[in-house]
Amino acid sequence: MRLDIMPFCILMLAVAVIGCDGVEVAQTPPMGWNSWNFFACDGLNETVVLHAAQAMLDTRLLDAGYEYVNLDNCWAERERDSEGYVVPRKDTFPNWQAMIDKLHHMGFKFGLYTDYGLSTCGEKEPGSYKYEMQDAKSYAAWQVDYVKDDDCNAPLGVWSPPRYKVMSEALKAAGRPMVFSVKQSEPIETARAICNMRRVGHDIKATFYDTIREVETSHADGLAKYAGPGFWNDLDMLEVGNGNLTLAEEKTHMAFWCLLKSPIILGNDLSHMTNETVAIISNGNAIAVNQDRLGVQGTLLSTANSSLHMAIAIMNNCSDEPMNYQSWRMVSVPAPEHVRSHGDSDETTVLLHNRDVDACLSSYGATTADFPSPVQPVTMPCDPHNPNLTWTYDTSTQELRSATTGLCLTIGQTRIFRYQLMMQPCKALHFKSSQKFTYTESDGRLASSFIDLQEYKVCLAVDLIDDLQVWSAPLAVEPPVAHRFAAVLFNRAVYAELNVTMDFNSLGITHGTPVNVQDVWSGRSLGNFTNSFTQLIAAHGSSFIVLTV
Numbered sequence: 001m002r003l004d005i006m007p008f009c010i011l012m013l014a015v016a017v018i019g020c021d022g023v024e025v026a027q028t029p030p031m032g033w034n035s036w037n038f039f040a041c042d043g044l045n046e047t048v049v050l051h052a053a054q055a056m057l058d059t060r061l062l063d064a065g066y067e068y069v070n071l072d073n074c075w076a077e078r079e080r081d082s083e084g085y086v087v088p089r090k091d092t093f094p095n096w097q098a099m100i101d102k103l104h105h106m107g108f109k110f111g112l113y114t115d116y117g118l119s120t121c122g123e124k125e126p127g128s129y130k131y132e133m134q135d136a137k138s139y140a141a142w143q144v145d146y147v148k149d150d151d152c153n154a155p156l157g158v159w160s161p162p163r164y165k166v167m168s169e170a171l172k173a174a175g176r177p178m179v180f181s182v183k184q185s186e187p188i189e190t191a192r193a194i195c196n197m198r199r200v201g202h203d204i205k206a207t208f209y210d211t212i213r214e215v216e217t218s219h220a221d222g223l224a225k226y227a228g229p230g231f232w233n234d235l236d237m238l239e240v241g242n243g244n245l246t247l248a249e250e251k252t253h254m255a256f257w258c259l260l261k262s263p264i265i266l267g268n269d270l271s272h273m274t275n276e277t278v279a280i281i282s283n284g285n286a287i288a289v290n291q292d293r294l295g296v297q298g299t300l301l302s303t304a305n306s307s308l309h310m311a312i313a314i315m316n317n318c319s320d321e322p323m324n325y326q327s328w329r330m331v332s333v334p335a336p337e338h339v340r341s342h343g344d345s346d347e348t349t350v351l352l353h354n355r356d357v358d359a360c361l362s363s364y365g366a367t368t369a370d371f372p373s374p375v376q377p378v379t380m381p382c383d384p385h386n387p388n389l390t391w392t393y394d395t396s397t398q399e400l401r402s403a404t405t406g407l408c409l410t411i412g413q414t415r416i417f418r419y420q421l422m423m424q425p426c427k428a429l430h431f432k433s434s435q436k437f438t439y440t441e442s443d444g445r446l447a448s449s450f451i452d453l454q455e456y457k458v459c460l461a462v463d464l465i466d467d468l469q470v471w472s473a474p475l476a477v478e479p480p481v482a483h484r485f486a487a488v489l490f491n492r493a494v495y496a497e498l499n500v501t502m503d504f505n506s507l508g509i510t511h512g513t514p515v516n517v518q519d520v521w522s523g524r525s526l527g528n529f530t531n532s533f534t535q536l537i538a539a540h541g542s543s544f545i546v547l548t549v
Contacts, residue, residue: 013373025349026196026523027229028291030146030263031367032068032111035051037206037267038239041074041124045092046099051105055270062107065283065291066266068146068179069103070111076125079204086114086126086135100142111179112139113145117153127153135332136170144178147171166291180261182236188223190346192231197263204236205249206244208540209376211253212492218260219300221511227261227297234263241277248459248541254280255488255544258301259298259473260529262368285520289475289486298473298486300504306498311462313377313421315411318447326356326461327444330393330399333384336403346396349403351389353382354462361460363409364388364404367422376492378420398436399426400446408435411448411458421460465494475546482511483549485486486520491537500543501534509549520544 016167033052035044056062066478077087088096100110114135116128128135128149139147149167158173160382164186171178181197191198201217202280204210213234218224224234235257239248265282278524280286319326335349352361359379390403401410402423410424411434426435437460446460469492476482485507486506489500502514517526517533521544526533535543 007138016146024230025179025515026232026263026514028178028293029261030068030265030297031065031071031287031290031385032109032146032264033066033266034070034072034111034115034148034237034271036072037204037242038269040072041122044071046095048246048544049099050102052270053103053108055273057075057106057284058271059273059278059282061270061282064284064303065287066264066281067107067109068111068265069108070146070148070265071072071115071151072113072148073120073122074124074532075112075360076217078125080126080131082366083094084131084134085138086128086131097142100144104143109145110143111148113150114167115150115152117151117168118155119153120152121152121540123153123379127163129155129163132170133166133412136167136174139171139178140174140176142470143176145176146179146181148181149183151185159172160520172354173358182413190219192226197232197234199234199236200262200505201236206238206239206242206412208245208249208378209255211239211249211256212243215256215260218297219325224260225299228295230376232261232263233297235260237265237267238281238432239267240268240280241273246540247276250277250280252488252490252540252542254283254286255520255542256490258286258300258486259471259486260546261290261292261295261297261473262292281449283521285523285546289473289520289546290440292486293472294476296473296476298471298488301470301472302503303470304468305464306467306496308381308467308496308498310467310493311359311464313361313379314461314463315421315448316384317459318429318445318457323459325354325356326459327462328439328446328460329353329355329444330441331382331384332440333390335392336390337389343353347392347394349392351384352391352400353404354379357462357464358382359462360389361391362386363391363405363407363423367400367408377423377461393437397427398438403424409437409460410435422512437549458459465492468498470500470506472507481548483507483547485547487543487545487547488545489533489535489537489542489545491539493539495539497538499534500537501532503532504529504547505531507547513549516548518546518548520546 077089099471103110117127118129119127164182180195182195184199188353189204201214218233227233331351331353333349333351360382361377362380387404392401393493407423408420437448439446469490472485472487475486477484491498512530514530516528519526537543
């Protein structure tokens with residue numbers, strides 16, 4: 001994905017959303033924990049919530065700034081009571097008010113989830129549609145401090161933004177300051193006047209592709225200019241500690257959330273964290289960047305494409321337009337020695353060569369242990385001796401199977417009209433219809449039998465990316481310091497260490513001016529540099545630094 005560069009400047013258009021009695025909330029990005037990413041609806045109860053809070057105390061996360069303990073979906077009974085009030089579930093939250101009071105006594109603030117529609121997502125609980133004022137009064141009576149408002153199951157013809165405005169006004173009228181978080185269905189132009197947080201994109205998953213997609217969506221939509229004290233672009237809950245990211249990926253994940261001034265809402269099991277997870281999420285220097293009082297969201301400063309010419313494999317609507325990157329060539333190669341024949345004469349061992357980028361499709365990083373495999377296929381320089389580039393194509397089943405893992409190339413319809421490629425066990429029943437690819441030699445198309453809701457066939461394609469990226473944001477200063485910046489130097493490549501360079505001139509720093517560079521994670525000074533700073537960075541890794549002039 002090629003990213004347009006936003007000129008580096010401060011464009012804070014946000015207007016602080018004032019709570020009741022003139023109290024300003026969310027003057028820095030809210031920090032806390034939410035139950036959904038790890039627990040969802042399974043096993044969620046007041047014991048789990050109190051254990052999470054105790055873990056935050058034991059690991060000093062509260063001291064680090066994580067003050068909100070938030071319940072997501074599945075805390076309420078399926079039906080309102082006879083007077084129309086939403087009621088906490090008696091089986092899982094029998095001591096509802098006592099739990100909230102205990103959280104407050106422990107030093108935390110309490111948040112909960114609702115939906116502007118008739119019911120919450122999954123139709124599990126009552127939504128707030130036409131009950132906004134009544135629900136807001138209940139929240140205030142319970143001493144709720146944070147409300148997350150989803151956007152599912154609206155009545156036919158009901159446009160979402162007016163409902164968010166209704167709830168915003170109801171919360172203000174309820175007489176208690178509450179952070180108000182909404183989804184991206186509320187236009188960014190109006191969101192900052194009615195809420196404190198607006199989601200950037202779709203629900204995050206514990207894959208590196210998903211985390212970076214949130215970052216790139218925020219940039220592509222030009223959202224940085226709206227962020228500032230009182231209103232923040234929400235990249236969604238953190239996936240650090242949920243087991244599907246490497247250490248380098250987790251640090252990149254946290255670095256971007258801090259630099260882009262996203263709310264940092266943890267989504268892992270706080271009772272079972274590794275030392276590495278605790279070190280990442282509690283790093284004081286990283287949190288200081290996120291909570292910087294200037295409140296300027298980081299933006300993309302520069303990009304470059306390395307000699308790898310890396311591209312991500314994607315699915316697009318089949319198109320006759322030029323430069324659609326959908327032209328493939330199946331190159332027959334000998335099967336690797338370790339690959340045992342399935343005894344099927346319809347199978348051919350091939351390299352999948354994309355003519356447009358002159359590179360081959362790889363299954364690098366996919367493992368049989370992951371389900372679904374979080375690895376998004378990418379291209380690599382073609383090499384018949386590289387087992388990661390070898391596939392078997394079965395003309396009878398139309399499956400493309402990795403010769404190294406035995407997993408099949410799969411289309412997952414993770415969102416409406418969007419398709420995510422992944423690696424899955426072959427013939428997995430719930431993905432069976434999305435593992436068939438028809439190859440047409442004349443035009444080189446690999447079309448899937450998976451048809452979207454608009455009834456267009458989708459074809460295997462690639463999306464070129466700039467794998468060397470530099471992101472930056474100004475920080476508040478105190479005399480005699482003239483300027484401070486936080487930056488993330490990011491290696492977007494999947495499989496190679498690369499040098500990433502930051503040009504100080506792009507920050508407006510005069511040629512020859514000495515700049516001190518500090519590593520955020522260790523707090524150690526890396527020295528004084530002039531004109532630029534270069535660091536060798538692992539695949540999917542980053543260098544999180546603070547520059548002082």
